[in-house]
Amino acid sequence: MPLVNSIADAAPELRAWRHDFHQHPELNYEEHRTAKVVAERLRAMGFDAVETGIGQTGVIGVLHGRNGPGDEANAIMLRADMDALPIHEMNDVPHRSLTDGKMHACGHDGHTTMLLGAAQHMAETRAFDGTVYFCFQPAEEGGAGAKAMIEDGLFERFPCRSVYGMHNWPGKPMGQFLTRRGPLLAASDEFQITLTGLGGHAAKPDTCIDPIVCGAAIVQSLQSIVARRVDPLESVVVSVTTFKSGDPFNVIPETAFLGGTVRSFDAELHERTYEQIERIVTNIASAHEIKAEFKRPDNMYPATINDAAQTDFCLEVAREVAGPDMVVDGVDPTMGGEDFAFFAQIKPSCFMLIGNGDSAGLHHPRYDFNDEATAWGASFWTRLTEKALPLE
Numbered sequence: 001m002p003l004v005n006s007i008a009d010a011a012p013e014l015r016a017w018r019h020d021f022h023q024h025p026e027l028n029y030e031e032h033r034t035a036k037v038v039a040e041r042l043r044a045m046g047f048d049a050v051e052t053g054i055g056q057t058g059v060i061g062v063l064h065g066r067n068g069p070g071d072e073a074n075a076i077m078l079r080a081d082m083d084a085l086p087i088h089e090m091n092d093v094p095h096r097s098l099t100d101g102k103m104h105a106c107g108h109d110g111h112t113t114m115l116l117g118a119a120q121h122m123a124e125t126r127a128f129d130g131t132v133y134f135c136f137q138p139a140e141e142g143g144a145g146a147k148a149m150i151e152d153g154l155f156e157r158f159p160c161r162s163v164y165g166m167h168n169w170p171g172k173p174m175g176q177f178l179t180r181r182g183p184l185l186a187a188s189d190e191f192q193i194t195l196t197g198l199g200g201h202a203a204k205p206d207t208c209i210d211p212i213v214c215g216a217a218i219v220q221s222l223q224s225i226v227a228r229r230v231d232p233l234e235s236v237v238v239s240v241t242t243f244k245s246g247d248p249f250n251v252i253p254e255t256a257f258l259g260g261t262v263r264s265f266d267a268e269l270h271e272r273t274y275e276q277i278e279r280i281v282t283n284i285a286s287a288h289e290i291k292a293e294f295k296r297p298d299n300m301y302p303a304t305i306n307d308a309a310q311t312d313f314c315l316e317v318a319r320e321v322a323g324p325d326m327v328v329d330g331v332d333p334t335m336g337g338e339d340f341a342f343f344a345q346i347k348p349s350c351f352m353l354i355g356n357g358d359s360a361g362l363h364h365p366r367y368d369f370n371d372e373a374t375a376w377g378a379s380f381w382t383r384l385t386e387k388a389l390p391l392e
């Protein structure tokens, strides 16, 4: 059974909704307009309840099935993210971002629209038994909006047995669904290093303590962690992404700042990697007579670990929607991070990838969500609900 007919028929309307979100991108916790539009749509569809302001700008739509509400064992949560990125859009399309320096470069405009498309259909048919919570979360891009909603009492206020999420995937065919059991997306974490030496005249290096030379040695040595300290069959990324220091050509600066990210799938290995980074920084700085300050900001995203049974279930739903040939069971994990991981730590969950066709990559200034994917995603949400909460 392919696309849900009424969802396919609603394609022009859903496209208009998506283009409206695309034109009005909002960053982490600033999704006031988006949240308002989402809440208004859900209310207009006749939802049983619509709660706003959860985790600052999150929205939950509550929909009961034909036989009224269900308890926790008969309730599921479907999640979409709403936030955009601080990127200047380079697309020349009529629905281009109206705000310079902000754009929907990760397709969260599409994720929100897919879930709204499913909401519209399900509010009409209610062909399920129990409760579906439609979760529209803020601040996926580095702001840990999922965590903010959980800390705001998400699962106490909206008790459910499982949570499902979906992300579009550029380069995969339209109508294709992909996922895997276990780790799908990596833990994503940050480090910051401030080196303080002694600045002075570039022509008198012997009277200075140069933080740039020390920083360069640290960058080089950090490469040895993955190459020499990690089991070659395990996966870790250590990337230095920022190195700021100095300005005039004839001055040795006093300070240097380095920053970067650690990605991994294994919590123990992740912690060990941090210990090694800190040891390298401390010891190399000491050898250079530099004062080093090592910081690990509290904004880690854990690895997204798919529950095996929920993954089998989602793959079955995907096969019904897209056909067995369009479902990839066991896609390679990726080093990207996702804050859906916070939901998956608490509830048995599955995160799906859905093909976005031959588009630019995620976070690219020429990326645009493929509107054809909306009907596939919305049909998937609908079938998933009807299968998870079947009517007698």
Ligand SMILES: [Zn+2]
Pocket (backbone or CB within 6 Å): 105, 106, 141, 362, 363
């Ligand atoms: Zn993103």
Ligand SMILES: [Zn+2]
Pocket (backbone or CB within 6 Å): 106, 107, 108, 140, 167
């Ligand atoms: Zn994203």
